[in-house]
Protein backbone atom coordinates (compact mmCIF):
# COMPACT_ATOMS: atom_id res chain seq x y z
CA UNK A 1 0.00 0.00 0.00
CA UNK A 2 1.49 3.33 -1.05
CA UNK A 3 1.17 6.80 0.40
CA UNK A 4 -1.43 7.71 -2.22
CA UNK A 5 -3.73 4.92 -1.09
CA UNK A 6 -3.36 6.04 2.51
CA UNK A 7 -4.04 9.66 1.61
CA UNK A 8 -7.16 8.58 -0.22
CA UNK A 9 -8.50 6.86 2.87
CA UNK A 10 -7.64 9.85 5.02
CA UNK A 11 -9.35 12.25 2.63
CA UNK A 12 -12.41 10.03 2.46
CA UNK A 13 -12.79 10.63 6.18
CA UNK A 14 -12.23 14.33 5.80
CA UNK A 15 -8.88 14.29 7.61
CA UNK A 16 -10.68 14.46 10.93
CA UNK A 17 -8.63 13.35 13.93
CA UNK A 18 -11.75 11.94 15.58
CA UNK A 19 -12.03 9.36 12.81
CA UNK A 20 -8.58 7.94 13.47
CA UNK A 21 -9.88 4.47 14.27
CA UNK A 22 -11.98 4.38 11.08
CA UNK A 23 -8.92 5.34 9.05
CA UNK A 24 -6.78 2.70 10.71
CA UNK A 25 -9.47 0.06 10.25
CA UNK A 26 -9.66 0.79 6.56
CA UNK A 27 -5.90 0.62 6.09
CA UNK A 28 -5.87 -2.62 8.04
CA UNK A 29 -8.71 -3.95 5.88
CA UNK A 30 -6.95 -3.17 2.60
CA UNK A 31 -3.40 -3.89 3.59
CA UNK A 32 -3.93 -6.56 6.28
CA UNK A 33 -1.45 -4.86 8.58
CA UNK A 34 -0.34 -1.37 9.61
CA UNK A 35 3.20 -0.58 8.45
CA UNK A 36 5.05 2.10 10.34
CA UNK A 37 5.21 4.39 7.29
CA UNK A 38 1.43 4.25 7.08
CA UNK A 39 1.04 5.18 10.74
CA UNK A 40 3.50 8.02 10.34
CA UNK A 41 1.52 9.37 7.41
CA UNK A 42 -1.72 9.14 9.36
CA UNK A 43 -0.08 10.86 12.32
CA UNK A 44 1.13 13.68 10.09
CA UNK A 45 -2.13 14.21 8.22
CA UNK A 46 -4.55 13.87 11.14
CA UNK A 47 -2.17 15.62 13.50
CA UNK A 48 -2.43 12.90 16.09
CA UNK A 49 0.83 12.15 17.91
CA UNK A 50 2.49 8.80 17.18
CA UNK A 51 2.33 7.88 20.87
CA UNK A 52 -1.46 7.96 20.66
CA UNK A 53 -1.63 6.03 17.42
CA UNK A 54 0.72 3.47 18.92
CA UNK A 55 -1.59 3.12 21.91
CA UNK A 56 -4.70 2.64 19.79
CA UNK A 57 -3.06 0.32 17.27
CA UNK A 58 -1.89 -1.96 20.07
CA UNK A 59 -5.10 -1.69 22.09
CA UNK A 60 -7.47 -3.23 19.56
CA UNK A 61 -6.95 -6.76 18.38
CA UNK A 62 -8.33 -5.81 14.96
CA UNK A 63 -5.04 -4.07 14.19
CA UNK A 64 -1.77 -5.75 13.39
CA UNK A 65 1.62 -4.07 13.46
CA UNK A 66 3.33 -7.01 11.79
CA UNK A 67 2.69 -8.42 8.31
CA UNK A 68 -0.01 -11.06 8.15
CA UNK A 69 0.03 -14.25 6.13
CA UNK A 70 -1.84 -14.51 2.84
CA UNK A 71 -4.54 -16.59 4.48
CA UNK A 72 -6.07 -15.33 7.69
CA UNK A 73 -7.39 -18.17 9.81
CA UNK A 74 -9.71 -17.59 12.74
CA UNK A 75 -10.76 -20.35 15.09
CA UNK A 76 -13.66 -19.54 17.36
CA UNK A 77 -13.01 -20.51 20.96
CA UNK A 78 -16.11 -18.85 22.41
CA UNK A 79 -18.19 -20.79 24.91
CA UNK A 80 -20.44 -22.57 22.41
CA UNK A 81 -17.61 -23.53 20.08
CA UNK A 82 -15.53 -24.52 23.08
CA UNK A 83 -18.08 -27.06 24.28
CA UNK A 84 -18.44 -28.30 20.71
CA UNK A 85 -14.76 -29.10 20.49
CA UNK A 86 -13.04 -25.92 19.34
CA UNK A 87 -9.79 -26.94 20.99
CA UNK A 88 -9.50 -29.95 18.69
CA UNK A 89 -10.23 -27.79 15.64
CA UNK A 90 -7.49 -25.46 16.84
CA UNK A 91 -5.15 -28.44 17.21
CA UNK A 92 -5.88 -29.46 13.61
CA UNK A 93 -5.13 -25.91 12.44
CA UNK A 94 -1.94 -25.78 14.51
CA UNK A 95 -0.83 -29.12 13.07
CA UNK A 96 -1.44 -27.95 9.55
CA UNK A 97 0.21 -24.56 9.85
CA UNK A 98 2.83 -25.30 12.47
CA UNK A 99 2.09 -22.06 14.31
CA UNK A 100 0.32 -20.91 17.46
CA UNK A 101 -2.53 -18.41 17.63
CA UNK A 102 -1.22 -14.88 17.14
CA UNK A 103 1.59 -16.03 14.89
CA UNK A 104 2.37 -15.99 11.16
CA UNK A 105 4.44 -18.73 9.54
CA UNK A 106 7.84 -18.04 7.96
CA UNK A 107 6.47 -18.28 4.42
CA UNK A 108 3.76 -15.74 5.27
CA UNK A 109 1.19 -18.26 4.16
CA UNK A 110 -1.01 -18.38 7.25
CA UNK A 111 -1.85 -16.21 10.22
CA UNK A 112 -3.81 -17.91 12.96
CA UNK A 113 -5.94 -16.16 15.56
CA UNK A 114 -8.50 -17.33 18.04
CA UNK A 115 -11.67 -15.31 18.42
CA UNK A 116 -14.24 -15.30 21.16
CA UNK A 117 -17.59 -15.78 19.46
CA UNK A 118 -18.49 -14.80 15.93
CA UNK A 119 -22.19 -14.64 16.66
CA UNK A 120 -23.29 -17.79 14.87
CA UNK A 121 -23.00 -20.32 17.65
CA UNK A 122 -25.43 -22.76 16.02
CA UNK A 123 -22.74 -23.42 13.41
CA UNK A 124 -20.05 -24.29 15.95
CA UNK A 125 -17.32 -25.28 16.05
CA UNK A 126 -16.31 -22.59 13.64
CA UNK A 127 -13.31 -22.15 11.42
CA UNK A 128 -13.05 -18.99 9.32
CA UNK A 129 -10.49 -18.68 6.55
CA UNK A 130 -10.17 -15.40 4.65
CA UNK A 131 -13.61 -14.43 5.85
CA UNK A 132 -15.28 -17.64 4.66
CA UNK A 133 -17.04 -19.52 7.42
CA UNK A 134 -16.75 -23.27 7.79
CA UNK A 135 -19.10 -24.63 10.43
CA UNK A 136 -20.00 -27.89 12.18
CA UNK A 137 -16.59 -29.35 11.49
CA UNK A 138 -14.83 -32.40 12.79
CA UNK A 139 -11.08 -32.02 13.29
CA UNK A 140 -10.51 -34.16 10.17
CA UNK A 141 -12.79 -31.90 8.14
CA UNK A 142 -10.96 -28.88 9.50
CA UNK A 143 -7.70 -30.36 8.19
CA UNK A 144 -9.35 -30.89 4.79
CA UNK A 145 -10.44 -27.26 4.70
CA UNK A 146 -6.94 -26.11 5.59
CA UNK A 147 -5.41 -28.24 2.83
CA UNK A 148 -7.42 -26.34 0.24
CA UNK A 149 -5.43 -23.25 1.11
CA UNK A 150 -2.08 -24.98 0.77
CA UNK B 151 -14.18 33.12 41.91
CA UNK B 152 -16.40 32.46 44.86
CA UNK B 153 -15.22 31.05 48.15
CA UNK B 154 -16.94 27.94 49.47
CA UNK B 155 -16.82 26.41 52.92
CA UNK B 156 -16.63 22.69 53.37
CA UNK B 157 -15.81 20.33 56.20
CA UNK B 158 -12.78 18.08 55.98
CA UNK B 159 -12.11 15.75 58.89
CA UNK B 160 -14.37 17.81 61.15
CA UNK B 161 -12.52 20.99 60.31
CA UNK B 162 -14.03 23.91 58.52
CA UNK B 163 -12.04 24.61 55.39
CA UNK B 164 -12.39 27.51 52.98
CA UNK B 165 -11.58 26.91 49.35
CA UNK B 166 -11.91 28.60 46.03
CA UNK B 167 -14.59 27.38 43.70
CA UNK B 168 -13.09 25.14 41.03
CA UNK B 169 -10.54 23.63 43.39
CA UNK B 170 -10.51 19.92 44.09
CA UNK B 171 -11.05 18.36 47.48
CA UNK B 172 -7.40 17.33 47.40
CA UNK B 173 -6.18 20.89 46.88
CA UNK B 174 -8.49 22.21 49.57
CA UNK B 175 -7.29 19.57 52.02
CA UNK B 176 -3.62 20.15 51.29
CA UNK B 177 -4.17 23.89 51.61
CA UNK B 178 -5.46 23.24 55.12
CA UNK B 179 -2.56 20.96 55.95
CA UNK B 180 -4.55 17.74 55.69
CA UNK B 181 -2.58 15.06 53.89
CA UNK B 182 -4.25 12.75 51.37
CA UNK B 183 -2.04 10.19 49.63
CA UNK B 184 -1.74 10.40 45.84
CA UNK B 185 0.12 8.44 43.19
CA UNK B 186 -1.22 9.48 39.80
CA UNK B 187 -1.83 13.12 40.65
CA UNK B 188 0.47 15.98 39.66
CA UNK B 189 -0.21 19.67 40.11
CA UNK B 190 0.51 20.50 36.48
CA UNK B 191 -1.63 17.71 35.04
CA UNK B 192 -5.31 17.05 34.64
CA UNK B 193 -6.70 14.54 37.15
CA UNK B 194 -6.37 11.02 35.79
CA UNK B 195 -8.05 9.10 38.63
CA UNK B 196 -6.49 5.73 37.98
CA UNK B 197 -4.61 4.87 41.16
CA UNK B 198 -7.61 5.42 43.49
CA UNK B 199 -5.32 5.83 46.49
CA UNK B 200 -6.76 9.28 47.20
CA UNK B 201 -10.22 7.86 47.82
CA UNK B 202 -12.22 9.77 50.44
CA UNK B 203 -15.67 9.65 51.91
CA UNK B 204 -17.81 12.49 50.60
CA UNK B 205 -21.14 13.56 52.04
CA UNK B 206 -23.04 15.93 49.77
CA UNK B 207 -26.38 16.95 51.27
CA UNK B 208 -26.97 13.57 52.82
CA UNK B 209 -25.61 11.49 49.95
CA UNK B 210 -22.48 9.71 51.00
CA UNK B 211 -20.17 8.15 48.49
CA UNK B 212 -16.56 7.28 47.96
CA UNK B 213 -14.80 9.51 45.49
CA UNK B 214 -11.32 10.39 44.36
CA UNK B 215 -10.17 13.54 46.13
CA UNK B 216 -7.91 14.49 43.23
CA UNK B 217 -10.87 14.96 40.89
CA UNK B 218 -13.81 15.91 43.12
CA UNK B 219 -14.60 19.62 42.94
CA UNK B 220 -15.24 21.41 46.20
CA UNK B 221 -18.74 22.55 46.93
CA UNK B 222 -20.46 24.56 49.62
CA UNK B 223 -21.39 22.35 52.55
CA UNK B 224 -19.52 19.24 51.42
CA UNK B 225 -18.48 16.96 54.29
CA UNK B 226 -15.32 14.99 53.59
CA UNK B 227 -13.62 12.32 55.66
CA UNK B 228 -10.11 11.45 54.59
CA UNK B 229 -9.50 8.63 57.05
CA UNK B 230 -11.79 5.89 58.35
CA UNK B 231 -11.54 2.16 58.85
CA UNK B 232 -13.14 1.63 55.46
CA UNK B 233 -10.91 4.08 53.60
CA UNK B 234 -7.78 2.71 55.24
CA UNK B 235 -8.80 -0.80 54.23
CA UNK B 236 -9.33 0.24 50.61
CA UNK B 237 -5.99 2.04 50.50
CA UNK B 238 -4.28 -0.96 52.07
CA UNK B 239 -5.60 -3.31 49.37
CA UNK B 240 -4.68 -0.91 46.57
CA UNK B 241 -1.15 -0.68 47.95
CA UNK B 242 -0.86 -4.43 48.25
CA UNK B 243 -1.91 -4.88 44.65
CA UNK B 244 0.53 -2.22 43.44
CA UNK B 245 3.36 -3.62 45.54
CA UNK B 246 3.03 -6.87 43.61
CA UNK B 247 4.23 -4.89 40.60
CA UNK B 248 6.72 -2.55 42.25
CA UNK B 249 7.79 -4.18 45.54
CA UNK B 250 10.70 -1.82 46.11
CA UNK B 251 9.15 1.51 45.27
CA UNK B 252 10.08 3.90 48.09
CA UNK B 253 6.84 5.81 47.77
CA UNK B 254 4.68 2.69 47.88
CA UNK B 255 6.61 1.37 50.85
CA UNK B 256 6.21 4.62 52.71
CA UNK B 257 2.44 4.50 52.21
CA UNK B 258 2.45 0.77 52.98
CA UNK B 259 3.83 1.35 56.44
CA UNK B 260 1.26 4.09 56.99
CA UNK B 261 -1.64 1.83 56.04
CA UNK B 262 -0.26 -1.49 57.23
CA UNK B 263 -0.12 -2.97 53.75
CA UNK B 264 1.58 -6.33 53.41
CA UNK B 265 4.06 -6.22 50.56
CA UNK B 266 3.94 -9.98 50.11
CA UNK B 267 0.18 -10.45 50.13
CA UNK B 268 -0.09 -11.04 46.38
CA UNK B 269 2.17 -13.03 44.14
CA UNK B 270 4.87 -10.78 42.70
CA UNK B 271 4.79 -9.74 39.09
CA UNK B 272 7.43 -7.02 39.03
CA UNK B 273 6.60 -5.01 35.96
CA UNK B 274 7.74 -1.94 37.96
CA UNK B 275 5.30 0.30 36.12
CA UNK B 276 1.97 0.82 37.87
CA UNK B 277 0.42 2.57 34.87
CA UNK B 278 -0.06 5.83 36.72
CA UNK B 279 0.56 7.65 33.45
CA UNK B 280 2.56 10.47 35.03
CA UNK B 281 5.42 10.18 32.54
CA UNK B 282 3.05 9.80 29.59
CA UNK B 283 0.81 12.70 30.58
CA UNK B 284 3.66 14.98 31.60
CA UNK B 285 5.26 14.53 28.21
CA UNK B 286 1.98 15.19 26.43
CA UNK B 287 0.42 17.91 28.58
CA UNK B 288 3.37 19.88 29.91
CA UNK B 289 6.15 19.30 27.38
CA UNK B 290 3.78 18.70 24.45
CA UNK B 291 6.29 16.30 22.93
CA UNK B 292 4.45 12.97 23.09
CA UNK B 293 7.69 11.03 23.19
CA UNK B 294 6.24 8.36 25.43
CA UNK B 295 2.87 6.65 25.39
CA UNK B 296 1.09 3.54 26.51
CA UNK B 297 0.86 0.39 24.45
CA UNK B 298 -1.33 -2.69 24.72
CA UNK B 299 -4.14 -3.06 27.23
CA UNK B 300 -5.26 -4.64 30.47
CA UNK B 301 -2.56 -6.46 32.39
CA UNK B 302 -0.14 -6.11 29.48
CA UNK B 303 -0.33 -2.34 29.31
CA UNK B 304 3.06 -0.65 29.51
CA UNK B 305 4.85 2.52 28.52
CA UNK B 306 6.73 2.78 25.27
CA UNK B 307 8.80 5.57 23.77
CA UNK B 308 8.40 6.58 20.14
CA UNK B 309 12.03 6.17 19.03
CA UNK B 310 12.04 8.99 16.45
CA UNK B 311 10.67 11.53 18.91
CA UNK B 312 12.71 10.22 21.84
CA UNK B 313 15.91 10.53 19.84
CA UNK B 314 15.20 14.22 19.27
CA UNK B 315 13.72 15.23 22.58
CA UNK B 316 14.57 13.02 25.53
CA UNK B 317 18.27 13.58 25.99
CA UNK B 318 17.75 17.23 26.77
CA UNK B 319 14.71 16.73 28.98
CA UNK B 320 14.31 13.55 31.06
CA UNK B 321 11.88 15.43 33.28
CA UNK B 322 9.57 12.43 33.44
CA UNK B 323 12.12 10.19 35.16
CA UNK B 324 11.87 11.66 38.66
CA UNK B 325 8.05 11.75 38.47
CA UNK B 326 7.74 7.98 38.47
CA UNK B 327 6.34 6.69 41.78
CA UNK B 328 8.04 3.33 41.40
CA UNK B 329 11.53 3.91 40.12
CA UNK B 330 13.56 6.55 38.37
CA UNK B 331 15.02 3.85 36.22
CA UNK B 332 11.78 2.52 34.83
CA UNK B 333 11.28 5.15 32.15
CA UNK B 334 15.03 5.34 31.58
CA UNK B 335 15.14 1.64 30.85
CA UNK B 336 12.21 1.72 28.45
CA UNK B 337 13.75 4.74 26.73
CA UNK B 338 17.01 2.93 26.11
CA UNK B 339 15.04 -0.06 24.87
CA UNK B 340 13.25 2.14 22.35
CA UNK B 341 16.47 3.68 21.10
CA UNK B 342 18.33 0.42 20.69
CA UNK B 343 15.60 -1.97 19.51
CA UNK B 344 15.89 -3.26 15.95
CA UNK B 345 13.69 -1.58 13.37
CA UNK B 346 10.33 -2.96 12.35
CA UNK B 347 10.25 -5.99 10.07
CA UNK B 348 10.47 -5.26 6.36
CA UNK B 349 7.49 -5.69 4.09
CA UNK B 350 6.94 -9.32 3.11
Ligand code: SF4
Pocket residue numbers: 274275276277278279280281282305325326327328329332333
Ligand atom coordinates in the same frame (compact mmCIF):
# COMPACT_ATOMS: atom_id res chain seq x y z
S1 SF4 C 1 6.81 4.35 34.23
FE1 SF4 C 1 6.41 5.22 36.27
S2 SF4 C 1 5.56 7.27 35.83
FE2 SF4 C 1 5.39 6.11 33.93
S3 SF4 C 1 3.33 5.19 33.99
FE3 SF4 C 1 4.74 3.66 34.85
S4 SF4 C 1 4.68 4.00 37.06
FE4 SF4 C 1 3.82 5.84 36.10
Ligand code: FES
Pocket residue numbers: 183184185186187194195196197198199200201214215216217
Ligand atom coordinates in the same frame (compact mmCIF):
# COMPACT_ATOMS: atom_id res chain seq x y z
S1 FES D 1 -4.31 10.48 42.98
FE1 FES D 1 -6.46 10.44 42.82
S2 FES D 1 -6.81 8.63 41.69
FE2 FES D 1 -4.64 8.74 41.72
